[in-house]
Amino acid sequence: MLSLLSYFYILFIMNREVAVKFEDEENAFYLISDDGLIVKRNTIPKKIDILIVKQTDRSKIIEAVKMNYKLFECNNITKEECLVKVLNRVFPYCKTCRFT
Numbered sequence: 155m156l157s158l159l160s161y162f163y164i165l166f167i168m169n170r171e172v173a174v175k176f177e178d179e180e181n182a183f184y185l186i187s188d189d190g191l192i193v194k195r196n197t198i199p200k201k202i203d204i205l206i207v208k209q210t211d212r213s214k215i216i217e218a219v220k221m222n223y224k225l226f227e228c229n230n231i232t233k234e235e236c237l238v239k240v241l242n243r244v245f246p247y248c249k250t251c252r253f254t
Contacts, residue, residue, distance in 0.1 A: 172203040172244055174226075176233065186241050190248045204244075206236055 175183040175198070183202060185193045201223070207214055208229045218225045226243070228236035241248060 170245075172240075173199045173201065174204045174206060174237065174240055175202045176206045176236075177208070184237060186237065186244065188245045188248060190241065190245075192237050192241065204240060206240065 170188045171185050173183055174186055181196055181198065183195055183198060185191075185195060187193075204224045204226050205214075205218065206226045206228050208227070210225055210227050214225060226236075226240055228239065231239075
């Protein structure tokens with residue numbers, strides 16, 4: 155029989171999500187899960203994991219290191235295509251994606 159701590163650890167591993175935000179969107183972010191689901195949320199989480207920028211520069215890198223998130227550069231493609239690129243980079247074993 156699994157202990158409660160082991161059960162929650164397995165749930166955490168099985169249901170991984172990353173919070174992704176575009177630099178030009180103030181009041182929205184996206185949750186990307188390891189099963190390929192991409193969900194738009196209208197409230198900002200306490201911590202984002204990835205900030206999507208059009209172009210990186212020194213000040214953005216310094217801010218990312220200070221705030222403990224990753225930068226992902228995406229330009230000249232739609233937001234949906236960019237989110238799919240993030241999904242494929244973070245969860246390479248996920249072959250399908252669904253937007254909700």
